[in-house]
Amino acid sequence: MRVASRRVWSTSAVAALSLGLFTIVAAAQQKQTTGAVKNPVAASPSSIAAGKKLYDSQCASCHGAAGKGDGKAGAMLKPTPSDLTDTDWKHGQTDAEIFTIIRDGSKQTGMRAYGSRIPTNDIWNLVNYVRSLGPKTTKSH
Numbered sequence: 663m664r665v666a667s668r669r670v671w672s673t674s675a676v677a678a679l680s681l682g683l684f685t686i687v688a689a690a691q692q693k694q695t696t697g698a699v700k701n702p703v704a705a706s707p708s709s710i711a712a713g714k715k716l717y718d719s720q721c722a723s724c725h726g727a728a729g730k731g732d733g734k735a736g737a738m739l740k741p742t743p744s745d746l747t748d749t750d751w752k753h754g755q756t757d758a759e760i761f762t763i764i765r766d767g768s769k770q771t772g773m774r775a776y777g778s779r780i781p782t783n784d785i786w787n788l789v790n791y792v793r794s795l796g797p798k799t800t801k802s803h
């Protein structure tokens with residue numbers, strides 16, 4: 663009788679413990695994907711310049727030379743390319759969210775995934791450049 667009840671206790675303790683651990687791990691992973699990723703590249707003049715160079719060659723055709731979303735190649739697209747200079751961020755305004763949309767693209771739109779074409783470091787340079795275009799929205803990492 664005593665032994666049995668102790669076994670029941672320890673089984674539920676183990677269950678509770680693993681549930682707790684699972685919750686912690688899940689929460690940590692959640693954090694990673696919801697914008698807690700820090701931009702590892704400082705928005706230095708050289709990073710922004712590197713981002714601009716890439717932007718001019720790969721992005722301006724759609725998003726426009728100044729980022730207004732008015733590039734010639736984007737005119738026929740639906741949805742049209744985003745204005746990157748306003749405060750309206752359809753896919754989120756944190757560095758990590760801007761990084762993610764450039765890396766993964768936006769399905770069913772003209773916004774392709776650049777993750778396999780542009781090295782990670784350069785995507786962060788692009789993030790820094792894109793940020794430098796618009797009004798200073800809440801800078802979060």
Ligand code: HEC
Pocket residue numbers: 717720721722723724725735736739740741742743744746750751752753754760763764768771772773774776788792
């Ligand atoms: C072929 C046209 C095209 C090109 C080239 C292109 N984009 Fe886009 N981009 C789009 C479209 C269309 C959207 C809107 C997607 C949506 O509405 O979900 C978009 C959305 C975005 C967004 C999200 C804006 C927001 O409001 O959340 C960012 C950031 C962005 N593009 C950056 C870039 C960068 C950086 C490049 C170059 C590496 C690039 N784009 C190249 C068409 C393009």
